[in-house]
Amino acid sequence: MKSVHEIIAGSGEEYISGGLNEKDIPADPLDLFEKWLEEAVKRKTGLPNAMHLSTAGADGRPSGRIVLLKEFDKRGFVFYTNLDSRKGVELKENNHAALTFFWNELFRQVRLEGRVFELPSGESDSYFAIRPHDSKISALASEQSRILKNRETLENRVRELENKLKDKIIERPANWGGYYLSPSYIEFWQGRTHRLHDRIVYRRDDIKGKWNIMRLYP
Ligand SMILES: Cc1cc2nc3c(=O)[nH]c(=O)nc-3n(C[C@H](O)[C@H](O)[C@H](O)COP(=O)(O)O)c2cc1C
Known part of the structure; x- marks a missing residue:
């Protein structure tokens, strides 16, 4: 078995020093998130808005996948998907979920936990409307997470939809x-040398509550 440590060793990667100090952090975690996201963009990390989404349905068994963050504000962190997908089904059964960002070049991770809600349909309509035509066709063609007999079936379905909907306005499907x-x-x-990393947590008891800040052992 090949050790991952050996593969990575010698890549010359050095941890970012410079830490996360209580005296420098904002009261609102969204301000810090925005700053870190901007720094990830400036540092040209691959897909800075990619995040791991963890869900678990009624059986309590976790599943994970990457989705893209499209917006964030006081209400929450937004992503788009097929509502009948595996994640959609699990979120219907249990809306507790977690998101994790990792920005390798900055040696940073952000972990979020909370409840997931569907966006109001008008907002999903607006976002769907500005997607490229091909992406709309793909959203219609894909029964995300269902068993697909073969690739040809999907490609045929895409071709049929393209012919049918050429020059037409495509409405958002109800399950997207x-x-x-x-x-x-x-x-x-924030990763630091000798594994003495900084971990700053913002926690609140209810959605309208004030954020409490604490530090965890690394
Ligand atoms: C970089 C990246 C970005 C992705 N973005 C999305 C996304 O925004 N929405 C989405 O539904 N799937 C996205 N996917 C695909 C998901 O990881 C996943 O395969 C799909 O949503 C089906 O997941 P599920 O079967 O657990 O529901 C992305 C995958 C990658 C690797």
């Missing part, structure tokens, strides 16, 4: 839309 995760826990993790 946005979710937002409303966080009650946001942890900012």
